[in-house]
Amino acid sequence: MKAIGINGQxxxxxxxxxxxxxxxxxxYGVVYKGKNKITNQLVALKKIRLExxxxxxxxxxxxxxxxxxxxxxxxxxxxxxxxxxxxxxxLVFEFLSMDLKYMETLPPGKLLEPQLVxxxxxxxxxxxxxxxxxxxxxxxxxPQNLLIDKNGVIxxxxxxxxxAFGIPIRVYTHE
Numbered sequence: 001m002k003a004i005g006i007n008g009q010x011x012x013x014x015x016x017x018x019x020x021x022x023x024x025x026x027x028y029g030v031v032y033k034g035k036n037k038i039t040n041q042l043v044a045l046k047k048i049r050l051e052x053x054x055x056x057x058x059x060x061x062x063x064x065x066x067x068x069x070x071x072x073x074x075x076x077x078x079x080x081x082x083x084x085x086x087x088x089x090x091l092v093f094e095f096l097s098m099d100l101k102y103m104e105t106l107p108p109g110k111l112l113e114p115q116l117v118x119x120x121x122x123x124x125x126x127x128x129x130x131x132x133x134x135x136x137x138x139x140x141x142x143p144q145n146l147l148i149d150k151n152g153v154i155x156x157x158x159x160x161x162x163x164a165f166g167i168p169i170r171v172y173t174h175e
Contacts, residue, residue, distance in 0.1 A: 075127030
């Protein structure tokens with residue numbers, strides 16, 4: 001019987017993936033470009049360090065997993081699977097080849113085409129609107145968290161600092 005992962009996709013084990021190269025590093029771990037050995041699909045493997053048994057999984061990882069399970073949109077990065085191995089947690093994301101930080105490498109005076117800027121802004125606002133309609137705030141929008149695929153589709157990424165806001169409910173002392 002095959003295990004079912006996030007969003008109803010098949011779940012794989014960590015041994016089904018090969019790390020190709022390190023593509024980023026943050027407070028809680030490292031991100032690798034990886035490849036699923038069974039499907040040959042490129043993925044991003046976010047390895048989250050679990051410091052010790054007492055602290056458990058960082059709240060940012062729990063928040064990111066729970067939010068991304070609910071936020072499925074063309075302009076939001078897809079979380080494909082969550083894998084545990086020893087004292088490490090791996091989040092498996094769709095792979096996107098670059099982020100908006102590449103604009104820092106443009107020569108001085110070189111501007112993006114207005115049509116491309118309009119497209120990027122439209123896609124970013126569509127992703128943000130989708131989040132806000134579901135009472136979620138990203139709270140960490142910056143060029144490195146705006147990923148771009150090979151077709152020019154921008155996706156919001158890194159929901160570790162995001163917050164979901166529920167409808168306030170009055171609590172009574174006798175409840």
